[in-house]
Amino acid sequence: MKRENMAKKSVKWLILLAILGCIPLITNSYHQYLVNLIFVNFLVSLGLAVLLGYCGQFAFASAAFLGIGAYTVGLSMVHLKLSYWLGLFLVVPVSLLFALMAGIIGLRLSRYYLAITTIAFTLAMRFFYVNGGGLTFGPSGFNIPVPKIWGFSFNSDHRLYYILLVVVTILSALTINILRSKVGRAFIAIRDKEEAAAAASINVKNYKMLAFIMCGVLGGVAGGLYSVVVGRITPDEFGMMQIIFHFMIVVLGGLGSITGLMISTIVITLLPELVRAVKEFQEIVYGGVIIIIILFAPSGLYGLIQKYSPFKFREKLQWKP
Amino acid sequence: METLKRADRSNKFFHVDEVTVKFGGITALKRVSIEVGKNEIRGLIGPNGAGKTTLFNAITRFIPLVSGNIFYQGQDITPLKPHEIARMGIIRTFQKRGIVDSLTALENVMTGFHRLMEDVHLWDIGLRLKKFREAEEEGYHRALEALEAVGLHGVADQGADVLSFGQQTLVEIARALVSKPKLLLLDEPAAGLSATEREHVMEILKALPSKQGVSLIITDHIIDFVMEVCENLTVLNFGEKLEEGSASYIRNHPDVLDAYFGRG
Numbered sequence: 001m002k003r004e005n006m007a008k009k010s011v012k013w014l015i016l017l018a019i020l021g022c023i024p025l026i027t028n029s030y031h032q033y034l035v036n037l038i039f040v041n042f043l044v045s046l047g048l049a050v051l052l053g054y055c056g057q058f059a060f061a062s063a064a065f066l067g068i069g070a071y072t073v074g075l076s077m078v079h080l081k082l083s084y085w086l087g088l089f090l091v092v093p094v095s096l097l098f099a100l101m102a103g104i105i106g107l108r109l110s111r112y113y114l115a116i117t118t119i120a121f122t123l124a125m126r127f128f129y130v131n132g133g134g135l136t137f138g139p140s141g142f143n144i145p146v147p148k149i150w151g152f153s154f155n156s157d158h159r160l161y162y163i164l165l166v167v168v169t170i171l172s173a174l175t176i177n178i179l180r181s182k183v184g185r186a187f188i189a190i191r192d193k194e195e196a197a198a199a200a201s202i203n204v205k206n207y208k209m210l211a212f213i214m215c216g217v218l219g220g221v222a223g224g225l226y227s228v229v230v231g232r233i234t235p236d237e238f239g240m241m242q243i244i245f246h247f248m249i250v251v252l253g254g255l256g257s258i259t260g261l262m263i264s265t266i267v268i269t270l271l272p273e274l275v276r277a278v279k280e281f282q283e284i285v286y287g288g289v290i291i292i293i294i295l296f297a298p299s300g301l302y303g304l305i306q307k308y309s310p311f312k313f314r315e316k317l318q319w320k321p
Numbered sequence: 322m323e324t325l326k327r328a329d330r331s332n333k334f335f336h337v338d339e340v341t342v343k344f345g346g347i348t349a350l351k352r353v354s355i356e357v358g359k360n361e362i363r364g365l366i367g368p369n370g371a372g373k374t375t376l377f378n379a380i381t382r383f384i385p386l387v388s389g390n391i392f393y394q395g396q397d398i399t400p401l402k403p404h405e406i407a408r409m410g411i412i413r414t415f416q417k418r419g420i421v422d423s424l425t426a427l428e429n430v431m432t433g434f435h436r437l438m439e440d441v442h443l444w445d446i447g448l449r450l451k452k453f454r455e456a457e458e459e460g461y462h463r464a465l466e467a468l469e470a471v472g473l474h475g476v477a478d479q480g481a482d483v484l485s486f487g488q489q490t491l492v493e494i495a496r497a498l499v500s501k502p503k504l505l506l507l508d509e510p511a512a513g514l515s516a517t518e519r520e521h522v523m524e525i526l527k528a529l530p531s532k533q534g535v536s537l538i539i540t541d542h543i544i545d546f547v548m549e550v551c552e553n554l555t556v557l558n559f560g561e562k563l564e565e566g567s568a569s570y571i572r573n574h575p576d577v578l579d580a581y582f583g584r585g
Binding site for chain 2: 174177178181182183185186188189191192193195196197198199200201202203204210256314316317318319
């Protein structure tokens, strides 16, 4: 019985993967580019969702980690002549280091101070990219070389998509697995009632640190992927707008929900493109639509699904055999 | 002072030694000592503000001590942190209920199982290895059993925020039970319960020492409940230990009556 269930589950996932793998067959280059952006945005928002949505830490460092990842990959390819794959691998220890630093600070600050500090950290990193001279190529940024493997060049949006599919699927699956276990329960307990968490033998400090590390590594790797998706990175992409962007995705999805996060990533990524028709009013319409969604779904899209879906729907934080 | 009943005090299972706690200029606990034997159910009573919850907070190290020590199974646990105290099997509940609102009743109880999942590592969880699956499955079934034991199996998958105060109390007791405690500190477990629920909880608590080898310290304002469940009582008043002894001895003690009702 149990084995059957597990087989059923894996078949379900394989079908989903196959469908995702077929996306490039029906997209043109521009649409594929948008799909690629959705994948990157999902990964980085997942990191912020762990830290903010699950663990309740008001740390807005995801944009900084995205930048750290993108610059680590780009600079290691340009300056050190490393391959893209080695650069992407290098992102893990680098973002881990920054995440540890952010975590050490984060454990000492309470919510609003933590928010301000992490935003300042993001802006400081941007300042460093702008004024890094020959090291970071200054305010106009630089082009990222095309990733290659054994002579095969990932020189189109369609080809890049398969890198994203593999990396994002693996990392998301690991993260979601970790959230649907004692770790996810510990995060939520810390978010809702820190004392109750400690009384249940949960090491609050360690779990907060773990949330920072997960946010850092997911954001960093997402940055490494982002760099090749856009092809050219500039410091301005990793500033305040990016922070707000990730924050909107997480809040709109509903704190502590993966389903909501997936939907809101798609909505928020595509929204600017959809309202492009109204040209000069684009920003206004963009903002307006978000205000309307928040008004009608105060607990995020996840809350909306729960309210209106015909069957009972609640994301479980436990593993079911 | 009449000798305490039944408890085997020779091994000094749990010993609070002259603990003092201050909040600013106010002395909340003044050199309070308590000894609890293995398998003993100790009641902790006293008027409002006597320091009952403060003593719980001091034992579980949520607040700093000015002086004094806490010994548990011969070990000085004073320097430990709250989660380390819990890890040793000293589990507490909260007067204002330590329920995690966004989790279901079942998930709340499963957080109690956290203590017994220490050796399940991140890679076991991420890759869904056997060790994780076995521990999680055991936790799931144990949590269901615990909910059933307190009569709440019907609401296992409901969000804890929609439960009544009484049900939240029961969930918290179930969470405490599932973590296999050795010493259980219950802060007003009978508050907000219906008469039948109270009766039910009473039976569960009374059976704990003999069935699972648990010692308990219970505070409550419902004196009948405390008298019924506890063998021995410690009375606190204005942060000091007023009296100590068997339930029947305390019930008729003039000083205790004074502390509760004032001198007539």
